[in-house]
Amino acid sequence: MAGPVSSTAAVAADHHPGTRYGPALTLLASLFFMWGFITVINNTLLPHLRSVFDLNYTETTLIESVWFIAYFVASIPSAKLIERVGYQKSLVVGLLVMAVGSLGMMLAASLPSYGVTLTMLFIIASGITLLQVAANPYVAVVGKPETASSRLNLVQAMNSAGTMLAPLFGAYLILGRSKGGTSSADTILTEAERLADAQSVILPYGLVALVLIVLAIVIARFPLPAMGSATRRLAREERKRHSLWAHRNLVFGIPAIFIYLIAEIGVANLFVNFVSQPDIANLTHEQGGRYLTFLWGGMMIGRFVGSAIMQKVDAGKVLAAFSVGAFIVMMVTVFTHGQVAMWSLILVGLFHSIMFPTIFTLGIKGLGPLTEEGSGLLIMAIAGGSLVVVQGWLADNYGLQTSFLLTAACELYILFYALWGSRPTHALPDQQIS
Template sequence: MAGPPISSGAVATGGGGAVSYRPALALLASLFFMWGFITVLNDILIPHLKAVFDLNYTQSLLIQFVWFIAYGVASFPAAKLIERIGYKKSMVVGLLIMAVGALGFVPASQLASYGFFLTALFVLATGITLLQVAANPYVAVIGPPESASFRLNLVQAFNSLGTFVAPTFGAMLILSRSASGTSEGGTTQLSAAQRLADAQSVQMPYILIAGVLVVIAVTIALFKLPQLGSATNRIAADERRRHSLFQHRNLVFGVPAIGLYVLAEICVGSLLISFIQQPQIANLSAADASGYLTLLWGGMMVGRFVGAAIMRYIAPEKLLAFNALVAFVLVMTAVLFTGHIAMWALVLVGLFHSIMFPTIFTLGIKGLGPLTEEGSGLLIMAIAGGALATVQAWIADHHGLSISFLVPAACELYVLFYAVWGSRPTNAFPDSAAQETAA
C-alpha cells in the first residue's frame, strides 16, 4: 500500500539549511501520550462494559476488534490524506476526528447501546490511525538515521506515560463510580437502573478527553513543524518499478512482527483485570485489579526510557531478542501457575514489551531507501493484528482464561525469531545515498 512520502535518510530542513528537530519532537510527544492514554482506556472499558451489557469474553473484546480493525481500514486513506495535505494538517485532522469519537460516548451512554459504543470507538481509532501513519515515520526520519531507534523509543516512552496514567484515571472516574466496578470478582447482578448509571459513568471522562484533544489540535495548527528534506519526495513510477518490497527481508518479516507484537500487547492488557479477578489468582474487584494494570503499563514506560538509553550501547535487535525471550517465559508462567506468581508474571510482561513496537518499526524500514514510504505504511497497517485478540477471547470462553494466554506466548516467539534472523536487512539501500539529495 502507499504510505506517507518519507525516506529513511531524510533530515529536517527549513529555509536554506538544517534545523533542530527537538522542539517538534517535544510537541509530538503529546500525540504519543494521548493515543497511548486513550488506547489503554479500552482495558478499563472491557471489564466495565462486559458487566454493563452482560457480555462474554468474545463479545467484550469486540472493543479491541473494532479498535484495531480501524488500522486496516483507515491506514490507506490516511496515507493518501497525508500525501495530499501534509503531515501537520493531517495530525490536526486526526486529533479532531478523535475528539468527535470521544464525544460519541455521550449519546452511546445515554442510549445504553453497546453498538453505539463500538461505533464511537471506531471513529476514535480512525483518528489515531491517521496520527500513527503520520507521526511514527515522521519521528523516525526527522533526525539522523543512525539514531532512529533511539528517537522513536524516546517518544514512545511518552506513549507509555499515557498508558501508565490511563488505568488510574479510568479506575477513579469509571470503575470506582460504578456498581459493577466495585464488586469483588465482578459477579454482582445489576438492575436496569444500575446498568444505565454504569453506562453513563463514562460521559465525563470522555468529554474531558475531547476537550484536551481539541486544545492539542489548535496548538499543533499554530506550531511551525520543520519540513522534511527533498529525500522524502516520492520517486518516479518508472524508477519505483525497478525495486520490490519483497526483496527486503527485514520488512517482509517485520510486517507480521508488528501485527503479532500488537496482538500480544493487547491480549495481555485487555484481559489482565479479568485474569486477576479470578478466585484462583487474586479474587479482586475490577477497581482494585486496575491498579495492577497501572503497573503493567508503568513497566512499559520505564522500559522504554531505559531501553532508549541502552540502545546507545547495544544493538536494537539484540535487546529485542532478549526482551522477547523473557516475555515468553513470563507469559508461560502465567499460563502454568496460579495465585500471585501468575499475577506478577503477567504484570511484569509490560517491562519487556516496552521497546518492541518502536524497535520492530525502525528495523523494518531500515535500508528501504526510496521504498520507505510504502514500507512504513505497511507496518502501520499491520497494527490491525490487534483485532485478533478476539481469538484469545474465544479460547477463554471455551477453554479457560489462563490457557488463552498461549496466544500471546506464541506471538513472543515470533518476535524472538524476527530479532534473531528476520530483521537482518537484505538488498539495503545505504543511508548516505538517501541523504544525498537532502539539503
C-alpha cells in the first residue's frame, strides 16, 4: 500500500478551498437528465420499430445491442478526447454528436431504413458515452469520498427523472401517433400503414435535436471548473507505481456493471411487449408505454431514498439489500401472471435504482491516481447492455416471461459483489475536490 498521493488528475488547476461546485453539479444534472431521457425513448421506440420492420425479438433487441456496443467502442476515444481538449469542450462535442444522430433518425424515418436507424442510434449512443466518461467521475470526486455513492445517486436521480418522463413522451409522440402503437399486439399492419407509422419518429427526434443544440450552447458558455490541467503530469508518474488489477473492487466491479446493464436494459426493453401479453395485462403498446413510466419513476424514487440512506449506512450493505429485493420481484414476475406479474416487473425499477451509481463509486474507491483509468473501464462495461440480445433469443426460443430468469441470475452476481467483491484491496488515498 502506497503512502499519501501528492496529487490526482481530478484536482482543479485553479482550485481554491472555498470553491463552490454547486452550479456546476446542477448543470451536470441536466446532462444526466438528457441522456437518461434519450436512452429510454428506445423503450418505446423498440416496439414501434418491431412493428414497422416486422422484427422478431432477437432482431428487436439487436437494436439496443448496437446502442450499447457504442459504449465499448467509444469509451477509450472519449477518455483521450477529454485528456486532449478538457471536460467542457468534450461535453459540448458529446451533445453535438447526439444532436447529429437525432437529426439522422429523422432521415431514417423518412426513408424508412432499418440500417440507417441502427447507424444513427450508434451515433447518439457514442455522444452519450462521451458525456458518461466525463460526468460520472467528476461527480464522484466532488466532495467527501465517504459520501461519493450518496452524491452520485442524488445526481443520478435526475437521470431517472429523464427516464420517467421519456416513456410518456414516446408513448404520446411515437406509439400514440402510430397504427401499431394503438392496436392490439397481434395486429398485422399493411405496407402503407408501416410507412405511415415510420413517419411518427420525425417530430420527437427533431425536438430532441433542438434541445441538445441549445444545451450545447449553454455548456459552451458556462464557467465549468477545469480539472486536472495542473497535476496531470505528476499524476501520470504516480500511476506508473500502481496496478489497476490489484484492486479487487474494480476487478469485480467491471463485470458487475456489465451484468447489471443486462438486467436493467432487458427489463426496460421488453417491458412493453411483456405487459401487452394477453395473460399479463393485455394492454396496447401505447398503454404499456405509459405504465413504463412507473418503472422509471420507481428508479427515481429509489435513488433519492438510497442517497439519503447511504448518508448513514454503508453503501455495500444497501446494495446487497436492493439486490435481494430485485431477485425476489423477478422471480415473482417469472412465475405469476396477470396484474401481479406486471406490477412485480414495475417494482424492479425501485430495486435497480441505486445499482449503477453505487457499483460505480464502490468500483473506483481507493484507486487514487488510477481513478481516471478505472472510471473509463467501468463506463466501457456499460456495453453489457448489448447482451440484451441474449434475452431476446431466450424470449424467441423459450418464451418472453421465462427469459426474465436471466435478469434474476444477474441480481445474484450483484449480491455477490455487494457482500464480497466490492471490498477494496491495496486501497490508495481517495481523490477529493472539496
